[in-house]
Amino acid sequence: MKKLVNELTWSVSRAQLFQACQRAYYYTYYGAWGGWEDDASPETRKLYILKNIKPLAMWAGSLVHSLIKDTLDEFARSGQWPETAALQEQARNRMNAGWKEAVGREWEQYPSRRTNLFELYYGNGRTLPAETTNALRERVFTCLESFVMSPTVREILALPYSSWKTNDVLDTFMSNDVKVWCALDFAYIDADGICHILDWKTGVENRITLRQQLACYALYAMSKWNVPLDKLSLHGVFLLDGGRKSDYPVQPELLVSVQDQIVTSSQAMRAKLRDPEKNVAEEEDFPCAPSEYGCEQCSFREVCPALSR
Ligand code: SF4
Incomplete structure (x- = not known):
């Protein structure tokens, strides 16, 4: 192998x-x-x-x-x-x-x-x-x-299967030459052509971390499926709270800031490497x-x- x-x-x-x-x-x-x-x-x-x-x-x-x-x-x-x-x-x-x-x-x-x-x-x-x-x-x-x-799941079940985009599959996309891993929990296209991205949550709502996670999923949808920004809709579904759907607006400035964060954060990770080309790291460099x-x-x-x- x-x-x-x-x-x-x-x-x-x-x-x-x-x-x-x-x-x-x-x-x-x-x-x-x-x-x-x-x-x-x-x-x-x-x-x-x-x-x-x-x-x-x-x-x-x-x-x-x-x-x-x-x-x-x-x-x-x-x-x-x-x-x-x-x-x-x-x-x-x-x-x-x-x-x-x-x-x-x-x-x-x-x-x-x-x-x-x-x-x-x-x-x-x-x-x-x-x-x-x-x-x-x-x-x-x-x-x-x-x-x-x-009710969110009932909406999904009423759709033709062809409108399902993904069901929890780990995948990657490229953002400014950085390979980004993500697994969207579920995504589908509704009758008006809107791409809904859902994140099933089994804990309490933390709007700051979920906003960042969903923005990353939005970048994935734009990169992999060519979905335009105005056709994206992001939601958390809170299963400990009766399946309450919480909507997250798609803000262009948030997407830009997450793209910047991917660049800055991966540069900081790379800067710690002894050999960036071969991705070699030494334990003592990581306090x-x-x-x-x-x-x-x-x-x-x-x-x-x-x-x-
Ligand atoms: S989080 Fe604490 S226990 Fe874990 S590696 Fe860091 S210092 Fe050690």
């Missing part, structure tokens, strides 16, 4: 991590690279395992997203739409399977393909308080119920930036020198 090449690319989450703590950024994008190979060093393998740990809230969010994707794909194939209870049952099965993987440490063999939960990894490895796991299940169930009942909140939730706390002093 052809060896993967580690490229310097950009994404909203990469930029946020670079801002928050450069050492965590180094571990994620350089230290863990190649940790899937049979001949990876123990240090690389360890970082690769840590990189793939998910906190419970993120795990719940990805479970909901994968079920939404599968449900919409299945509807496109068969026209079948599930009852809420059936979807919740699928979620229960996936949660039970993921829990078994985490407790059974199956991630030791398959770090990226088996669930590894932050709260268990840095806890006793076997149990969490019943209130925590019950609240997690309720959160997932509520999100799925809102999704099934959501730890300890903060109570950041370190408490950081997957790399086990190996981070800032915490072992």
